[in-house]
Amino acid sequence: MAPRPTSAQSARRSSTRFVLLGLALVTTVTAGCANSDDPEQLNTREPEVAAVSPDTTVTPAGVTADPRFGGPATVDGLAIEPRDRIAGILTDDGTTLLLTPLDSEDNPRSVRLSAPGTSVSAGRDGELLVTSSSGISRVDAQSGEATDVAIDGGAASVTPWDDGYAVGTPTGTVVITGADGAVESTIPGQASVDGLVRTGDDLVSLDTRQTSVTSVNVGAERLGAALRAGDGATRMTGCADGAVVVADTTDDELLVFTGDPDLIMRQRYPVAGSPFAVACEDDGTVWVTVTALNEVVGFDITSGIPVESARFPTVRQPDSLAVDSQSGELFVGSNSGAGVQVIPTRA
Numbered sequence: 001m002a003p004r005p006t007s008a009q010s011a012r013r014s015s016t017r018f019v020l021l022g023l024a025l026v027t028t029v030t031a032g033c034a035n036s037d038d039p040e041q042l043n044t045r046e047p048e049v050a051a052v053s054p055d056t057t058v059t060p061a062g063v064t065a066d067p068r069f070g071g072p073a074t075v076d077g078l079a080i081e082p083r084d085r086i087a088g089i090l091t092d093d094g095t096t097l098l099l100t101p102l103d104s105e106d107n108p109r110s111v112r113l114s115a116p117g118t119s120v121s122a123g124r125d126g127e128l129l130v131t132s133s134s135g136i137s138r139v140d141a142q143s144g145e146a147t148d149v150a151i152d153g154g155a156a157s158v159t160p161w162d163d164g165y166a167v168g169t170p171t172g173t174v175v176i177t178g179a180d181g182a183v184e185s186t187i188p189g190q191a192s193v194d195g196l197v198r199t200g201d202d203l204v205s206l207d208t209r210q211t212s213v214t215s216v217n218v219g220a221e222r223l224g225a226a227l228r229a230g231d232g233a234t235r236m237t238g239c240a241d242g243a244v245v246v247a248d249t250t251d252d253e254l255l256v257f258t259g260d261p262d263l264i265m266r267q268r269y270p271v272a273g274s275p276f277a278v279a280c281e282d283d284g285t286v287w288v289t290v291t292a293l294n295e296v297v298g299f300d301i302t303s304g305i306p307v308e309s310a311r312f313p314t315v316r317q318p319d320s321l322a323v324d325s326q327s328g329e330l331f332v333g334s335n336s337g338a339g340v341q342v343i344p345t346r347a
Helices: 007-021
Strands: 075-081 086-091 096-101 109-112 117-122 127-132 135-140 146-150 157-161 164-168 174-177 183-187 195-199 202-207 212-217 222-228 233-238 243-248 253-258 264-270 275-280 285-290 295-300 307-313 318-324 329-334 340-344
Touching: 075 127, 075 329, 086 117, 086 127, 096 127, 117 157, 127 157, 135 164, 157 195, 157 202, 164 195, 195 233, 202 233, 212 233, 233 275, 243 275, 243 285, 253 275, 253 285, 285 318, 295 318
Parallel strands: 075 117, 075 318, 275 318
Antiparallel strands: 075 086, 086 096, 096 109, 117 127, 127 135, 135 146, 157 164, 164 174, 174 183, 195 202, 202 212, 212 222, 233 243, 243 253, 253 264, 275 285, 285 295, 295 307, 318 329, 329 340
């Protein structure tokens, strides 16, 4: 069996692919992925996971294991509620959400969840959203009060939609709810809906089992164009300027799409070291962790081609990432027990 290529070899191969593609819009490599009402009929694969990190050999940047974030612990998910600037840290195998105000030295508020959470993200102002096998939990970031919304099949992703929510299920359906949690419409046809970003009047969804992104027309209750997202897309985030950023962990690439009015791949760039967690800063900086190197890398994507702007050593297994655009601080969550790392990028 041929040996696995090194990170340097992977970077050279990715760079070669990028040079050959040029800076034009990449459409030929993103052939539409078939959608079906029966996910079992789709061409799927096992989702890619983060590369196992080596032991750290360089002191992580900034502050690690801050007791405000629970000290040394395994982080299962991480998000920042931007209005009140409260960090939500999913820990204890997803059973606990720690709420930490970024502007104080107070100890975190611990919220026991009704079902183990699989992800946490910012919701409406003052709100954090947790997905689980039973649905979503809407958590008041100040009080910690949680309101559960049951979703048939569970939830893998969620984002606010009008006065309710758009929820992605692990079985491939986008569920639109009202403010009271009642289901208003369902849009099936994918294998899994592992990420959702609003783009204008539509959504863009990430399907890690098909390693694709798909436009979701909520008003017409149907799926739109679907584009291939490399050979192993894992994480997706939306940026303030409308960019939709995807980490292709298998191919060591960062992919940038736009979805309004049409779903188009705009940028494709090599990132050696198994890119995984992604976050966007309001100034156009995209941050991505590379778990095979225990690093986080910043890219300016505003010029049409990603330009590396910063690189920091991280805690081991940096599987979670969030950024506070007000301060520029990065929050890196370790999935190996090292807790939350805080990096002051503007210092």
